[in-house]
Amino acid sequence: MIESYIPIFLILAVAVVFGVVSANMSWLLGPQRPNRAKNSTYESGMEPVRTAHDRFSVKYYMVAVLFILFDIEVVFMYPWAVQYRNLGLYGFVEMVVFIGILLVGFVYVIKKGALQWD
């Protein structure tokens, strides 16, 4: 069982080594001539105003929270889908009920305007 995962750890290791080495390659090979103007943050040629680490629209958080809610429901469907042919009509009805409840929440979210971008 666990043996089939060894190549996955290998490929992750190879990919990370490749990434770390090549991300630092230009630092080794390229020139190093920093100056204040070059190292300042790019803001269309203007002097940067404040930092970018500031508050941003709450809508992004809304999307993230909704994603977590719905994604957990999706996770429940995977084991059901694998066993679907063995469950028969019982499994089908169960899932229709489950999806029905899911859709009620979905309609509520849309009616509340949580996904309104304007």
Next chain:
Amino acid sequence: MDVLDIAIALIKIVVMFVVVLLTVAELVYTERKISAWIQNRVGPNRVGWLGLLQPYADVVKLLLKEDIVPAAANRFIHTLAPVISIGVAFSTLAVIPIAGPTITLFGRTVHMVIADVNVGILYVLALTSMGVYGLTLSGWASNNKYSLLGGLRSAAQMISYELSMGLSLIGVIMITGSLQLTDIVHHQHGWMWNLVLQPVGFITFLVASFAETNRAPFDLPEAEPELVGGYHTEYSSFKFALFFLAEYANMITSSAVITTLYLGGWQVPYLETFGLSDGWMVLVQILAFMLKVAFLLFFFQWVRWSVPRFRYDQLMNLGWKVMLPLAIANIVLTGALLLFL
């Protein structure tokens, strides 16, 4: 699993890396050529025969450029972000089977897949969602307003479309009854590709793949006219090249996943009637797999240069109010058809 098995696995990994890197190089070239043809231009034609060496010239140029990290940036995360992007883009390919029969190497049976895990689909989904971190962290670490907006957009976009991606897959799993990618390919024998059995799921998955790879018409995270370069505004030299590499590697990965799930993977209809030996079968199947992937890659580029970019609210509306209900309807429909047919 002993040393020889690990050595064989390593050989497979290295071969895959080299193939993907070379394909990325040529993809950059075909992207520029296809865009040139579509826009009635010539495209790169100076470096090498027909400009074929252009991507390699670009790589050398980027390698020798100065690595600029803005003074306000978080140095460690600024370097970490491209590593995450590229690592995720490559690692997903580990579970993709490229041929059916096994071949014998050093007295061992070698399967034409790097890791045949029984939760292959979950592995693919897990890694693609990891990809969000690379883009979001790069946007945050740069401490640049354009980068931050690009990073936030990509996070919101990718998680929105991941839902419909995960849901469209469920139809395929219901038909196959397994999460293992080799099982899914075996199940699409002959012409019984999942494309035929799951047309709606295929379309939602394809659209979600475009959004997940940040390709046009969903390239909002790097929308040039409004966000300069989006999340990679503050990246230069080879770190920038890594994001570029990751984008194209992600295209290859998505095409490979779509091929495996919906286009029959390595299946070639009626191939077994020719009575070929296993070695030839493997060769033909790898070729067929690569052709299918190549076609999808061409499709990715074709769409990029033909379709204008979405507006952000249109993108979110499409993801949540069209794709999600469509994917759910596909599950119910598949369930009903499997039950009553």
